[in-house]
């Protein structure tokens with residue numbers, strides 16, 4: 001100050017300081033003045049909460065027709081921005097991906113994932129990065145033979161079940177759900193849990209209901225008491241039940257390890273327990289520069305297992321069921337896919353893994369189904385800081401829902417967007433779903449994209465190829481193809497509203513079904 005007083009009058013210094021302050025305030029007010037993206041006008045305090053029923057992939061696609069690819073809604077104190085066009089998806093998932101890479105979590109999700117100890121709901125940061133690295137290397141790696149073997153074994157069992165019921169209606173929805181559930185159970189625990197399976201499925205169902213339950217505290221925190229004790233009690237019971245169940249499995253694995261039994265036959269719990277064992281005292285620094293190995297607690301392991309159960313079961317089952325439904329609805333495409341199998345494999349042997357890469361049309365069918373029915377229709381992200389997208393302000397903590405369903409049907413990106421037409425992908429298979437073509441993002445894109453993509457696709461392709469190669473399929477009770485219900489229901493996933501029922505008949509020689 002004395003230094004300044006040598007050169008300037010006090011009044012000049014005051015004037016300069018006031019000018020700088022005014023400039024800063026002016027810049028801040030400019031920033032505040034940037035509008036939120038366009039959206040329907042809300043009411044005081046509750047905002048757009050009366051539009052709750054429109055917060056589905058279809059409802060938000062409808063709003064996008066009026067308000068554009070970036071639409072703002074306010075639910076109580078919560079900002080929501082729906083992203084509905086490929087251009088806007090590129091902005092948030094690529095151009096500014098770090099700012100948009102957090103995950104939103106409601107009260108139930110936070111509690112049931114042991115305070116976000118998992119990968120899917122952890123916020124973006126060093127702990128999530130370490131967790132993801134472990135999972136990608138150890139669990140989702142294509143070379144992880146055990147997981148792939150479990151796919152092959154379980155698909156084979158499914159073929160046998162269908163063959164046993166040949167000539168009668170088969171509920172394909174139920175069948176493929178139990179197929180994918182067994183694949184993930186095998187990958188996670190090394191067995192399909194014949195004993196405690198019912199109990200575990202009950203726990204998963206209760207988790208699923210609680211994850212999606214409406215809780216006013218998520219929107220207006222000071223009204224949290226409204227939901228009351230009953231909801232909290234259900235959450236406590238669900239988490240206790242999972243604790244008891246998985247603790248027992250972890251203890252069994254611990255005993256197996258101590259006895260050094262069956263060391264070659266490892267499952268997901270074994271792989272994760274390596275990181276429990278590598279725990280080092282004082283190894284708690286997870287700052288960005290830290291190269292230390294992440295300590296996994298039992299809670300991390302439990303939460304990661306739930307990620308795999310939720311991430312890998314319903315998604316894969318939903319894709320297989322939708323593929324079969326789209327083919328049943330479009331007999332020429334069903335014929336083409338089966339003709340390709342006849343040309344590549346023939347009818348005198350069973351399809352096997354080495355045939356997979358020659359099935360070009362089948363892969364187009366898978367892509368076209370993922371375009372029309374992405375199993376996770378809304379990709380749930382959250383902003384980690386205040387951001388600006390195409391001149392609109394998006395505050396920190398905004399829930400950003402990328403509508404993969406609307407984007408797959410965007411009329412400016414796709415010809416005849418609502419029609420099932422696998423041949424559109426015959427042109428070199430483009431666009432691709434690996435995340436750089438933003439008109440097609442069934443697995444997401446960027447940092448939070450699906451780490452289970454390869455495992456999921458492998459399970460889908462193997463299952464569909466076997467079901468189409470081994471059997472001919474008809475709709476039951478003389479139902480016409482045009483009468484097949486193609487509605488979906490909205491949740492974290494978007495499965496068929498009515499499960500697909502179809503009648504299989506043998507396509508191959510009977511002796512080939514016993515292999």
Ligand code: HEM
Pocket residue numbers: 119120121132307308311312313315316319374375376379380381441442443444445447448449450451452453455456457460
């Ligand atoms: C065809 C099947 C599948 C589809 C279409 C699919 C789709 C997706 C999508 C859209 C996301 C969110 C991406 C984003 O937010 O930007 C996701 C995340 C995730 N998926 Fe998948 N998925 C499939 C199979 C699987 C499988 C088999 C597993 C595990 C065994 C799995 C585990 C996960 C996990 C853990 C995440 C969270 C990743 C993170 O937040 O870092 N998925 N998946």
